[in-house]
Structure formats: structure tokens, C-alpha cells
Amino acid sequence: QVQLVESGGGLVQAGDSLRLSCASSTRTAIIYTMGWFRQAPGKEREFVAAITWNGGTTYGVDSMKDRFTISRDNAKNTVYLQMTSLKPEDTAVYYCAADRESRQLRAGVPGSWGQGTQVTVSS
Numbered sequence: 045q046v047q048l049v050e051s052g053g054g055l056v057q058a059g060d061s062l063r064l065s066c067a068s069s070t071r072t073a074i075i076y077t078m079g080w081f082r083q084a085p086g087k088e089r090e091f092v093a094a095i096t097w098n099g100g101t102t103y104g105v106d107s108m109k110d111r112f113t114i115s116r117d118n119a120k121n122t123v124y125l126q127m128t129s130l131k132p133e134d135t136a137v138y139y140c141a142a143d144r145e146s147r148q149l150r151a152g153v154p155g156s157w158g159q160g161t162q163v164t165v166s167s
Contacts, residue, residue: 045156046070048140053161056130060165064125066140066158071121077146078116078123079103079154082136082163089139093125094149103150130165137162 047069056062066078079094093114094103102114111130116123123140140158143149 046076046142048142048156048158050138050140050158050161053138053163055164055166058131058165058167060130061126061128062130062163064127064138064140064161064163066123066125068121068123068142074118074121076142076144076156077149078114079141079149080114080123080125081139081141081152082134083139083160084133084136087136089152091150091152092138094141094146095123096146101146103146127163130163132165132167135163135165 048066050066052064075097077096080092081089082092083089095114095116099116111128113126137160139160141149141154142156143154
């Protein structure tokens with residue numbers, strides 16, 4: 045397990061952009077697949093995006109791929125989620141996740157979770 049700390053959430057207006065960051069506590073996380081999930085009020089947590097340890101492969105959700113971009117900087121032990129053209133329905137708590145196995149993470153059962161950061165998009 046690794047400790048993950050998200051930042052960058054906040055209150056924005058529809059159409060705005062926001063970049064979330066997730067810093068890991070250990071250098072060993074550079075070999076982990078990292079990802080983002082979100083959970084809106086009254087809804088189940090859903091997968092948003094993931095990126096393999098070297099950034100060679102990214103995964104996303106079709107409905108968000110054109111607006112959300114995941115990237116990582118292993119020198120900083122940090123993964124990012126760049127969100128553009130935000131909509132009110134993007135309002136959720138966004139969670140960072142990490143796992144050695146990409147499939148495990150994308151299935152929603154990663155070994156490590158962050159505490160979450162709130163993103164609120166007003167109309």
C-alpha cells in the first residue's frame with residue numbers, strides 16, 4: 045500500500061477547467077498504475093481514468109475522454125487529472141487510487157485509495 049494525497053478540488057463554474065493532483069508517499073509508487081475515480085452524491089463510485097507506471101498506456105471512459113486527461117510525473121511521485129469544460133454533473137468527490145495491477149485498479153479494487161477531494165461545478 046501507498047499513501048495518496050489529493051489536492052486541487054474546489055468550486056468552479058460550468059465550462060471552467062480544473063487540475064487535480066495526487067501525490068504518493070513513496071518512490072515505489074512509480075511502478076504502480078495510478079488512477080482516478082469519482083463518487084457523486086447518492087451514486088456509486090465510478091472509474092474515471094488510469095495510467096500505467098511509465099505513462100505508456102492510459103485508460104478512460106468514453107463519456108469523459110474528450111474532456112479529462114490523465115498524466116503523471118514520476119520524478120514528483122504525482123499523477124494529475126486535467127479536467128476541462130466542466131459540467132454540473134461532474135460534481136463529485138474525486139479519489140486517487142494506486143495498484144501494481146492495472147486490471148485490479150480498473151476493476152475498482154485498488155490496493156490504495158486517497159482521502160478524496162471535492163469538485164463542485166455550478167451551473
